[in-house]
Amino acid sequence: MISKSTIDQVYETARLEEVIGDFVQLKKAGSNFKGLSPFSDERSPSFMVSPVKQIWKDFSSGKGGNVVAFLMEHEHFTYPEAIKYLAKKYNIEIEETEQSNEQKEQQNKRESLYLVSEFASKYFQETLHNTDPGKAIGLSYFKERGFTTETIKKFSLGYSLDQWSAFTDHALKKGYNLEFLEETGLTIVKENKQFDRFKGRVMFPIQSMSGRVLGFGGRILTNDKKAAKYLNSPESDIYHKSKVLYGIFHAKQSIAKEDNCYLVEGYTDVIQFYQTGIKNVVSSSGTALTSDQIRLINRLTKNITVLFDGDAAGMRASLRGIDLILEQGMNVKVCTFPEGEDPDSFAKSNTLEELSLYLEQNAKDFIQFKASVLYESAKNDPIKKAETIRDIVNSIAKIPDRIKTEIYIQECARIMDISEEVLFSTLAQLTKKEQVEASKQTQTSQKAFDVIKHQQPVKKVDVQYELERKIIEILLLYGNRTEDFEDLVLKENDKGQLELEPVIQQAKVFEKIFLDLQEDEMEFLNPQFKAIYYSIIDALNQNPDFKIESLINTIDPILASEITSILMEDERYALADWERNNIFPKSKIDTVAQLVSETILTLRCFLIDQKVTQFQQNTLQNKTEVNKDILEEVKDYSGLKMLLSRKLNRAL
Known part of the structure; x- marks a missing residue:
């Protein structure tokens, strides 16, 4: 068992953005960082890291949590392994007791x-x-x-x-x-x-x-x-060899820093390059390049430079890998070495400066490389030349970015000495063929979906669940803030009618919510929200300087995951980068008091509706005459709801 003092020190020392940055290329997004999901195949970032809250959320897979949760999800570590990994990274000495034989067997x-x-x-x-x-x-x-x-x-x-x-x-x-x-x-x-x-x-x-x-x-x-x-x-x-790249552990930081990855074929190619000084290099270990391996690189950079030796047959076989890279929306360059040389031998016989200069001067865009390789064997044969051009266009068709596609078509037309119109026409034919195939698959899937759609009723929104979740969100984000709240006090006017009179009072957000729920005797129905609610209230009562991340590190993992989802929900809108489009949404922090009041009032209105519905059901079930007292209660509840609705500026 690892001692509690070691675990506490690990949590205090570890920086989430640094740890995740070893596995995912992160870019600044306001006060947060964003990147491509390491758990799914995507081209638009949906992975968010909050350095302030020390939590992360992957909106594509729904996963989230603290630094330990990331390592457990991404690296399949057990909890002790994750703690040990972080301790090693931050040079923290681990205090632990010897495992028993029984524990080892487990x-x-x-x-x-x-x-x-x-x-x-x-x-x-x-x-x-x-x-x-x-x-x-x-x-x-x-x-x-x-x-x-x-x-x-x-x-x-x-x-x-x-x-x-x-x-x-x-x-x-x-x-x-x-x-x-x-x-x-x-x-x-x-x-x-x-x-x-x-x-x-x-x-x-x-x-x-x-x-x-x-x-x-x-x-x-x-x-x-x-x-x-x-x-x-x-x-x-x-x-699983199709999901592993040799050298990725030593290369990951350099790949992210240099924003480029050199891809070679063998173990010794990787080691020789690394020793020479070029560390952003990995190998597919002699196996054909796979989509999973490309996605591994895609987490760190969008740029791949494929390195081949002078063997023409080997180069032609490797062209299939380039198409796979293009399909992932990545940028590909290709560099070949002089005949008789491979990355290992060339790096061994050259200095870092000479190797770097060679790679810079000889790395060609994939289209130039593909054209030169295929054109050599087809330049005197019109039929083979036509096949070569079609092959190149077929590769271009795999690029998801339309601007890049057009630029590559222009480049192909220049290199192969053929009109752009013909190439665009060929591209359109290939694209149409793919769309027809995709449409057939979609229609088949749609028929199956229609059957399911008719079988499943539309799921209704659970209002109380959403309101309870909103209260937890407010407590997590603003629980310790002091705000001026406008309370509503029921008073009788000169005509004997009830009216809501506003009264301003200052209070902590968590105190305001706790007292309001206590006053109305409102209980959480969702067991997870109930557990989180009392954990937060207890923590804030006992420690005025309480930080949410400390709760996440100590609470039940299932509850911690729920807290992460709630906390990061707002952050997902930062992925859209509204400010870049001159759209400046108002911050919730400017309207915390209003948010608290509206949420509590809405919950009260909902509970009043439930109470009235309950009276109605009881009356129908008993099949008796409507009791005068019940009518009076319904009337009072309806009047109270009317007053609350006016405060919320809602029409009934």
Whole structure:
């Protein structure tokens, strides 16, 4: 168990915007930050971070919470893991008690896989640096590749002994479960025998964006033609190769800072670039580029520069990846290296200045690159040239931005020496074909939707729920503010009629709401709102300097999530950036007293309606004559509602 003092120190020290900034590219939006949702595929920002309140809200998925909640959602950390991650980030010493055997057994399967992978990574590093075969074979290989000791340690590179079960035997001896060794793919089990998957290979740990070890890549060092040169961990609960980029953990901050990501093919390409000084580089680890991998980069930058070696066949195969990047609305450049060179060898033989200058001068826009690659094989064949042009237009059609589309069409017309009209006509045909296909799918979906639509009645607005939620919102945002409230006191005039007479009095917002609800004996029906209400009232009564973020950090996670949703509801309108369009909405803070009064009065009117409806139902159920006393009560309630409605300036 982590001590309470450590947890309190973590919450006090951690800055939400800094932590989330390691995973999502954030941009200033007034007093807040906004960015693309890390939980869904989107092109317009709906992710909001409030440094003042130290909470975040993702309006596309509905998720939200504090800094720990983000790490638990995004990185699938347990609560203790999230605290430990933050403690490590901010150099906070962790005080904790030793876990019992029972607690260890309760660790879920996913956590066990992480623990096994982390253990394996440390074992392979130890083997590389502290054993004779590791130093003679593995370390020598890395040194030959030009990697420094600092770089080798930075990327946690290792070595697996050329023995059938050296790692497996050691792991079992240390108490790790064979089931999880097999699940991670580190151990292969066959007919009561087990042996190491990565026997005799140098090891490249594959890390998540937060630095957790997900799997491994292993390179064989012998000339065994039957064995694969590179071998990756199989798919598991924690490792999905189509959703992982090698080097993303070390590159994420540089990618966001430089607003560009270099995409290469291999592990050593990433490491050599990083060592040379270009740190915003990742690799798809030898697999074909996927949409999930592109979305991972899209969270950090809109710009990708794809780096290819001089192999023409490989370049043509990689053109499909460029189309995927364009579909995500990202900007793509392509850079190729001289024949016989790849990113690894070129970075190794050049200084940082030379490498940076080469990339700057040779990075072409995707259309120029695609045209040059395809045109070379088609320039003397009119039919192939036509196919090449259609291929390029097909790529342009995938770009969601219409302005970019038009500019690229003009560029294609210039490079391929063809009229813009023909290209726009071809583009229109392709777009129309896609629209027809999409329309067919929509019609099919619409038929299914129509069936559901007729089956489901329209859901009515729950007025009391909305009013209770509004009261919680006011308490969270303005509970500790002092305001001048105009109270309404019922008085009898000269004609014996009741009138509401205004009286001004100063009070704290939370005191005003509490007293008004007490006076009318109004109770919250929603159990979550009721729990939050009394938590806030108690906290404000006990501590005048109470801060909402401290409540979020200590309250039940379900209630904390509800509080976050309420607090960030107003912030979503900041995503629209109204001021940019010269629209300046009035701040709620200028009308807090009015907001409180109107909400309480509206709730009173609603409860009066409920009371009158209850009288009506009771009378109908009893099938008796209408009691004179009931009529008098209904009349009094109706009169009171009329007075409240006048105050609210509402017609009845």
